[in-house]
Amino acid sequence: MKKLYSALMTAFNEDGSINEAGTREMIRYNIDVNKVDGLYVGGSTGENFLLSPEQKKQVFKIAIDEAKSDVDLIAQVGSLDLNESKFLAKFVTDLGYPKISAVTPFYYKYTFEEIKDYYNEILKGVDNKLLIYSIPALTGVGLSIEQFAELFENPKIIGIKYTNADFYLLERVRNKFPDKLILSGFDEMLLPALALNVDGCIGSTYNLNAPRVRAEMDAFDAGDIDKARELQKVSNDAITALIQNDIYPSLKLVFEEMGVHAGFTKAPMAKPTDEMRADAKKIYQDYFKK
Template sequence: MDHNKFHGIFTALVTPMDKHLEVDTESLERLVEYQIAQGIQGFYVGGSTAEGFILTSEERMKVLETVIHAAKGRVTVLAHVGCISTLESIKLARHAESAGADAVSAVVPFYYKAGPQEIRDHYRSIMSSVSLPMIMYHYPGATGVQLSLDFYEDMARSAQCIGVKFTSMNLFEMQQIRSRCGGDWIIWNGHDEVCAAGFLMGSNGAIGSTFNMMPKIFLRMYQARSANDWMNVKALQEQANLVIAHMLRFDVIPYEKHILYLQGVIRCPAVRQPLQQLTDAQKAEIAEFYASSPVLVQTGISS
């Protein structure tokens, strides 16, 4: 397997919706084309940023098919198939394989407080249902599940389990996973605001939500990291964090969609409940910040 295809900057795509809150495939295709034109190296489809747990399974399949069709094999496509139900995860994994995804990924089953053995069996059941590589999704801030280093080392022994999307601020844990699982096991940084630190701690790249609205700055950061230009990596992270700090005053997904709408990438910034529904005053505040931000304005289609 060519692990290099799983290195780099991957966008955790939003799911554009129309004013009736139906999936807007035309805007999604436009977003995919825009991201590829910017130089993005892959997509993470159907995860948290995609409103994956708010979509139906049929909608998740439709979104993945749309992305794969629009990408036309030009970038790597990772399909998030994680559900609380193992059977539903298997259904989505089998669909992902038939649709042409390059790998599947799954967050741990949550809510029912499954133990380590049940979580291990969950992953193994998904993997045994397909031939695609598996990428674990570690997001304790959302799932409430914290796995041990022994668990990661055990999973890494499977040739099919090739890495982890690591969405945690505990970068010591990231470094320890790297140490325990070896240099070939792939680690993607998940929290965009510490992407530079993730690079220092051993990540092979990043899967990020804010890459939807500002892909170029993270691509430049990855290039600087590859050139060991760490001062530039730090400076670029600081520029990105000016945007992220403003974004965190709102709900992340509505904010990103509104920026993409202002950039002319998607036709409608709608999000489904229970996500935050931006007020007119909040939209005006975001638009004012957008107009003043060179990082955001320079990436938009309409600018």
């Protein structure tokens, strides 16, 4: 059975401090209502790259304390500071996270040898398994099938969070590495990813949309492609509306409409305007109201 993971959001207070109660509410909603298989903690959706190391540690502690062993947990520890990544990899492993993930190093134009060293260094002395977080549209780092093969020479690297619109590469990777874990990371492209036999998916909109996504995955597995296609269309309509209303604050505003205290986004992300709130209410009514 293919696995469904929400990319966990972080609730913030207006001053940018972490709202622990709100973060716990989102975790519980994902587990108790969305019935997700797992949570991807510390990724882009959690606004991770805006957080201090201490805030990252706080989020990792909150998530595992609240989720316990109810669902699978993946901790994203990648950072531009390799020492921070290594420290966080050990920190979350000691907390009990069964898997870690790390975004490819970005901003500077790293060579592949530097990227490979980065992953191998993160895993040195850490008894854990790692998913490469490949998201070329935001990092500018694209990996070839030959480069994935080199990274997989490290037995602790077990797969990829594949957030990439290159489906030719996905097909090649899936068929060359049938035993590796590949989780699709683009919510709007889930259906073609399912057709290429990914093992599951991780997504930001799944915080709100997990029941519809689960229904799509079930329809696909049952061979009802027309139903799966229709469900993907509705999901994509909702995603388009969220993007047009500024997706990160809008995800939290819709969560508030659902009775979950999701807090604010962290500056320099936008604070919600009255217009954004009104549009988020309409998105909730059009796509998520039960």
